[in-house]
Amino acid sequence: MINEPQIINEALSETHEQLAAADRPSEDGLLEIDISGLPAGELVKWLEDMVLIREFEEALEPLTLSGKIPGSVHQASGQEAVAVGVVRALRPGDIVASPHRPHHHALAKGLTPRAVMAELWGRATGCAGGRGGTMHLIDFSLGYFGSNGIVGAALGIAMGAALAAKLRQNGQVCVGFFGDGGANTGRTWEFVNFATVEKLPLIVVCENNQYAVETWIRREMVGGTIAERAIGFGLPASQVDGQDIAAVYAATVEARERAAAGGGPTFIEAVTYRYRGHNTGEVINYRTEDEVEHWRATRDPVERLRSSLERLGQLRPGQFEEIVAGASAVVQDSIEFSESSPVPDPATAGDRVLVTPFDEKGLA
Amino acid sequence: MINEPQIINEALSETHEQLAAADRPSEDGLLEIDISGLPAGELVKWLEDMVLIREFEEALEPLTLSGKIPGSVHQASGQEAVAVGVVRALRPGDIVASPHRPHHHALAKGLTPRAVMAELWGRATGCAGGRGGTMHLIDFSLGYFGSNGIVGAALGIAMGAALAAKLRQNGQVCVGFFGDGGANTGRTWEFVNFATVEKLPLIVVCENNQYAVETWIRREMVGGTIAERAIGFGLPASQVDGQDIAAVYAATVEARERAAAGGGPTFIEAVTYRYRGHNTGEVINYRTEDEVEHWRATRDPVERLRSSLERLGQLRPGQFEEIVAGASAVVQDSIEFSESSPVPDPATAGDRVLVTPFDEKGLA
């Protein structure tokens, strides 16, 4: 009964080759995107958002490895276009909830790098007072209904928030993010079904970065796309190129309109890629460096937007480098801010478990 | 915010009319079935199985209302062709697991009416020694891996049994039943997905009787059929007329062959109907008597097989009445058997919780 050891994902080369075959890169090697439908005056800001996310994520690995950030975190480098494309299509009062890989969503939704970074550091100045860390970021005032440590759970919170929005008729639209791995947990489909039946103002966004930890999507999912799976639950669903911010934005605008008009939820599968390991410090044995390089070279979402903007003359020479430098400074500031922030007072460690007062015997 | 009271399912008339429009009944008002592909010599036995189930189920209401059977039970009158059609397509070593509406499966799989009836009565002679009742019937020796009180759970047990069958390479094929309501519980789709990924020898049978308690399927499920939903999980899936034993049998034979050949699971949605309430004693406010009558008149699975057999001269005049009388006597016997059976010894009530011995303090 003993098989041969087999360490690298056997289907890997196939993905890579399929990808390469489908690619028709432009001169700079990147696949072109069409940004003509986007609000021209805002696109530099979008690029700034994406660069900030990239810089933020890329700063984290050494901070976790050195223990300054306790524990490891899940970086989203490579997935910037999904976060920014979705959030830019929303209105300010709209709601977003994230899974365990959330920094890009949180930053896109307006949380400051300081609030997020200090939270990762477990400092009192973090957005959850240092109690939550990366998987429990929060800012209700910005419509950010939390990152979540449990696969699929954030979609449930967004779904429930959408139910409240419907009942309160307040015009809010809610977005629940999850990953390709989250497409295999039963609760995801309960949430999708319920939202569809109740025609909730919900946008379901599956960030299909093709891996769940070390598990390639095709290892644990047979048949069509995740969007095709969703169609069986009776809601409009489509797959978009998650590295193309224009595609993500357009799909979200349409979904938002439908939701706001009482047309119910929409399912968006955004095909994307994470450049880093599942978590900081991971030793990657399940995919090749070639594969990563191919994604970077042909589909990097930041570079694709930059290249389009440059081609259309909306980015002057040197401006991109300025943006990167600016973002880097902001991230650096968030690190210094975190380092100099106080840790939460241990005397408060047990506070706020309930609103109802209690002590070590029960009712206080 | 107060709406008009609204007691009858608003979409009811629609179903009924759709049905009526689609129907092309034969002379006796029944929709014909084509039994030419079935093993001719066995069909009278199949009819006997179905009649036995019907008689068994129909005997239960007064027994529960009088308290002789403690609690109420879920009858499957009207769903006989699904149970018999599926089980007749299996081999003896194959495995079946049922949800809360299980008597038809248990009897079809070979449990005696005495063993089942006495279990409902909570008697020591019941198939679970009186511990289980209707929702925990069991006979491992017959490959009957239990009825289950939790919606969707039986499919999980069948799926796990199928994993064992695959690992043990023993040729077993496993069947997990659930209802239309069970198509909305997340676990169902986890089980389906896992079975598909692992190519397990599993047949997933959804008995779509169109109601989950009082809830009409279209109230809590939007879009296509349940089978179409299943297709998104990458396994072959089809909807069959569950009142046509030939259709059920054929679909199961095909599924069994696929499973046995290593082709993995198949999803069968059998559209059927329950004549009785969700449970004995239920007051039915959610569908019309007309609807029930229409199903009985055009699609009764017992009558359809009987009519076909009579048409082909495989049932002599009077034989059906003899079968009914025989079944009725067997059911009557099971009642007398149960009534005269001992209740389990209260001194044993706490036995067998674990194999490892323990007492009221812990380890014994």
Add this chain to the structure above:
Amino acid sequence: MTAVTVGQAFQQGLAEEMEADDRIFVLGTDLFIRGGHFAQVKGIGPRFGHDRVIDTPISEAAMVAAGVGAALNGMRPLIDLNFIDFAFGAMDEIANQAAKSSYLWGRPVPMVIRASSGVALYSAQHNNSLEAWFMHMPGLITVMPSNAADTKGIIKSALRSDDPVIFLMHKRLTGVRGEVGGPDELVPLGRAAIARPGSDVTIVSSGIVVNKVVKAAEVLASEGVEAEVIDLRTIFPLDAQLIEGSVRKTGRALVVTEEPPFASVASEIAAMVQEEVFDYLDAPVQRVTAAHSPIPHSPGLMEALIPQVETIVSAVRGSVERWPSTEA
């Protein structure tokens, strides 16, 4: 004042609160027409309409998630799980989401989860007693009324609480009648009640078991032992003060519950009482609980596993005989 059933008391309390606060809605399976498996919300659907009584698919995770998300977004949902056993399918949503939001995010989840509970028919999978689980899990309030008045008074408090409340109704109490308070009479969360005053032994229990304990107290009274019967009403936060005060007086305590014995509500009360009033105790704190066993279908087996009046009486008798009172 006329007597109503526990089920009707629940409906009254719920309807009154729904009239007063339009953030409250009810969500679960088969509620609108049938009123739930125990008719616990019968009539609420037609009265308040489909926006306030939402029928759902059989999707317990989605039901509770809907409640959590809606509560975080300004509503006050009552999620009806029918049987508490179905909470297994929503356990992450209860324990990891609802119970942790106040702590992590500073925004509590004002949601009530109602479920029928307690030992009755339908065998093992429909008769799990989970009050100890909820008591153990930080971030939840758990209540378990024993009569109609408390049912009404507590559901009203629960619906006004900012915390997530697990509201457990004993199946076999559903039809039991009693008088109830008016629209402004609330029973506070966290406060136990003295169901029968007494001086010789404190017997703590909750839910349906209180009735058996009161009967046992009558038998004991005829033997000269006056039991003080405490009805917990709220399982957590525990009304430790009331219990301790009583045991200081009586010097003897018994806890009677219908749950399995280990790491139970009864364990907690026994542990707490001996810790806090050790010097007043004439005898160990005893526990009478259900057996460490699933609940079987056959009624005779089922009854053999749970506390009965006679078991309670003899536990007290045994204690008094072996450890006679020090004073008197």
Add this chain to the structure above:
Amino acid sequence: MTAVTVGQAFQQGLAEEMEADDRIFVLGTDLFIRGGHFAQVKGIGPRFGHDRVIDTPISEAAMVAAGVGAALNGMRPLIDLNFIDFAFGAMDEIANQAAKSSYLWGRPVPMVIRASSGVALYSAQHNNSLEAWFMHMPGLITVMPSNAADTKGIIKSALRSDDPVIFLMHKRLTGVRGEVGGPDELVPLGRAAIARPGSDVTIVSSGIVVNKVVKAAEVLASEGVEAEVIDLRTIFPLDAQLIEGSVRKTGRALVVTEEPPFASVASEIAAMVQEEVFDYLDAPVQRVTAAHSPIPHSPGLMEALIPQVETIVSAVRGSVERWPSTEA
């Protein structure tokens, strides 16, 4: 004999049993290459192949259901849930299916559920302590080793048991080294161990906490108080005899656990000890547990909520001062 980590001890025990019994297989997420989130089965995949180490989708209900069904059909699965918190998504499969089959159907479910547990980093949703829940639920065995030798010896026993066993490995023990027994050395389920003998006070604990308790015992010894430290190893069935015997001797007991306090394993032991050896007790049985709180991210907050050596020492000191020994 060379020292191995607790994680390696687990792998050794598992591999030995897999060699001996080909009904054993392992199933969970990210096991084959990565060896699980704690490298707990690192190397087992390549060694035994894809039929014996089955990677799954993120579908906890399906994982445990696969285990239950396979166990009922002749196999002996080890289901790896990575973190015990993910059991929430499979709670029905654990509590309503695996735990009830022996009772209802007379066929036990020989399945081991392995998970990392105990307070560590990653905040509230990844740091639930559920051993009390499993202890409370009839039909389950729950174990929680404190060192490498027991980890190996207990996983071997668990894999040979016919009952469903919840095997909890403390996250912060994963890399701790110790010597382990050979292929035939099993540690029986249900048997506690005396981690340090003593005569003045019995301190009961389990898992990682045993280390803190032993340190506290050293401090106490320097003050003239000799603590007997009991390492439960198995949470249920509880080794009540060993605990009672020790308390009969010492007259004083403390339970130290890292879980929330109410209806906890600590509650159970406190309740049981005072019930069984009341007449030997000089002082109430004390509990030192984690606070009734979710576990936060910030390490300082986290440490403030769980028992520390100093808390344990002062609890014993407080007891001895307030209730001095009667004899001696």
